[in-house]
Amino acid sequence: MIDNRPTSPAASTDAPGLRAFVFALFFIFGGITSLNDVIIPKLKDLFTLSYTQAMLVQSAFFAAYFLVSIPAAAIVRRLGYMRGAVVGLLTMTAGCLLFIPASSSGLFVTFLAALFVLASGITIVQVVANPLISMLGRPATAPSRLTFAQAFNALGTTVFPYVGSILILGTLATVDPATLSGAALDAFRAEETQVVVRTYIGLALALLVVAGLVWANRNKLAEEAVPHTSILAAFTLLRQRRFAFGALCIFLYVGGEVAVGSLVVNYLMEADVMGLGAEAAGQHVTLYWGGAMVGRFIGAALLRLVAPGKVLMGAAAMVIALLLVSANSSGPVSGWSLLAVGLFNSIMFPTIFSLACEGLGKRAAEGSGLICMAIVGGAIVPLLTGYVADLSSLKVALAVPLACYAVILAFGWSTRRPVSAARD
Numbered sequence: 001m002i003d004n005r006p007t008s009p010a011a012s013t014d015a016p017g018l019r020a021f022v023f024a025l026f027f028i029f030g031g032i033t034s035l036n037d038v039i040i041p042k043l044k045d046l047f048t049l050s051y052t053q054a055m056l057v058q059s060a061f062f063a064a065y066f067l068v069s070i071p072a073a074a075i076v077r078r079l080g081y082m083r084g085a086v087v088g089l090l091t092m093t094a095g096c097l098l099f100i101p102a103s104s105s106g107l108f109v110t111f112l113a114a115l116f117v118l119a120s121g122i123t124i125v126q127v128v129a130n131p132l133i134s135m136l137g138r139p140a141t142a143p144s145r146l147t148f149a150q151a152f153n154a155l156g157t158t159v160f161p162y163v164g165s166i167l168i169l170g171t172l173a174t175v176d177p178a179t180l181s182g183a184a185l186d187a188f189r190a191e192e193t194q195v196v197v198r199t200y201i202g203l204a205l206a207l208l209v210v211a212g213l214v215w216a217n218r219n220k221l222a223e224e225a226v227p228h229t230s231i232l233a234a235f236t237l238l239r240q241r242r243f244a245f246g247a248l249c250i251f252l253y254v255g256g257e258v259a260v261g262s263l264v265v266n267y268l269m270e271a272d273v274m275g276l277g278a279e280a281a282g283q284h285v286t287l288y289w290g291g292a293m294v295g296r297f298i299g300a301a302l303l304r305l306v307a308p309g310k311v312l313m314g315a316a317a318m319v320i321a322l323l324l325v326s327a328n329s330s331g332p333v334s335g336w337s338l339l340a341v342g343l344f345n346s347i348m349f350p351t352i353f354s355l356a357c358e359g360l361g362k363r364a365a366e367g368s369g370l371i372c373m374a375i376v377g378g379a380i381v382p383l384l385t386g387y388v389a390d391l392s393s394l395k396v397a398l399a400v401p402l403a404c405y406a407v408i409l410a411f412g413w414s415t416r417r418p419v420s421a422a423r424d
Helices: 015-034 036-046 056-079 081-097 099-105 108-135 139-167 182-192 194-216 231-239 241-269 278-302 308-327 331-339 341-345 348-357 361-374 377-391 399-414
Strands: 008-012 221-224
Touching: 015 036, 015 081, 015 108, 015 139, 015 194, 036 056, 036 108, 036 139, 036 182, 036 194, 036 241, 036 278, 056 081, 056 108, 056 241, 056 361, 056 377, 081 099, 081 108, 081 194, 099 108, 099 182, 099 194, 108 139, 108 361, 139 194, 139 278, 139 348, 182 194, 231 241, 231 361, 241 278, 241 331, 241 341, 241 348, 241 361, 241 377, 241 399, 278 331, 278 341, 308 331, 308 341, 308 348, 308 399, 331 341, 348 361, 348 399, 377 399
Parallel strands: none
Antiparallel strands: 008 221
């Protein structure tokens, strides 16, 4: 059976223009994802949450990757890449607008629901973007090209937290929510969360504009029909050892990166670290993600000279070293070593993705869907990290992401040599 809609990129009359479009998608979903690091301390303060409870923000957000990735791959297969991107952008818009009723309710769970819908749209967009950028050029340079695209993702994660920290953390309440109850508490939370609502309404308007532009250019990508397969058939890719190991590493990498990013604000506010105020600490999140942006531009060039597996090994080893320094020191050394992790995170996602998906051919959308499912690590690892922080301290909790990076180092070692034969 063949679907009527074209679903596999073939040739394009405007490859540079399409690459620019994909770079814009990376910028958008990267920036919105990084805003979680800013709203976590805001919601933690307003709803008097523990670290474990606050990390439910990431759990709700990244759970969408697990639940929506395979259906998203089916949507892309049926509608095509450009139309699939429009569906994703409109779903993201709906998620942003759901912050309005979430604020009115004054309930933490409604914010989690809005974040889940927002992340569902991002999942669809990411299923489009990852294989598409790999296909718009020579296969041999796919890791470099995807790393360059991820640099635009990092540009978004650099810009959004800085602006978000001013808009959101700059207005942290001076009233202790623990002293209020009943209707007074609900009214207080609704009022204080308006800064979050206004931020996401602005994003919704921007997303509508982008969706319109993508729709207007939906026919610029020539796509070929591919055989229809069951959604569940995608899981047969896990029989390929390299792909399965890579999917696991995406799970661990996203979990480790998100766990560190989620703790940065509170970590830098600690008296034995840098003792910063909330807004200043939030602005430092920009440096964490900014390091990833710089590293990706460097990595895009480095990956053309050095085997991707070896680059991945080196980056993972550096992250492990920085986490050990941060956990076993104090003052600025502890804070800056944690922020420096972003620099070496830079090449990990695109490199792991490319190494895992090498040779998938027409099953690229399915592979991308499974890889995006693995991003659910961002829902689980931060929650575990928050639990350890509640039991002990933020520094001890760094052992959780450290263990994740140790497995990634092993994957780099196992893929340090190129695949000698094409996959089935």
